[in-house]
Amino acid sequence: MIVGGGLLGWLAPLIALMARGQQSPTARAHAVAALNFQLTWTIVGVLSWVVTLITCGVLFFVPMLVWLVPLIFGIIGGVKANEGVLYRYPMTYSFTR
Secondary structure (H helix, E strand, O other), X not given: OOOOOOOOOOHHHHHHHHHHOOOOHHHHHHXXXXXXXXXXXXXXXXXXXXXXXXXXXXXXXXXXXXXXXXXXXXXXXXXXXXXXXXXXXXXXOOOOO
């Protein structure tokens, strides 16, 4: 959770994909969905910090809001994965298939 809360949120789904992706299609589907979601929001997070720096801190709250989105939907996705349901993350670009 501590590592996944920042810019390294994509690391845990990548490890899950590499470890169990070839053995279980279900684990692969969950890991790919989470990886796409985390990569999307990592890019958005970096861009939000760039916007904050360009505006000299006027939009200081944008990275905080961007940080909340993957936190909330990541928790929801984890609960759904625990229930065995494939969660379709909102606001996600598909990087991997």
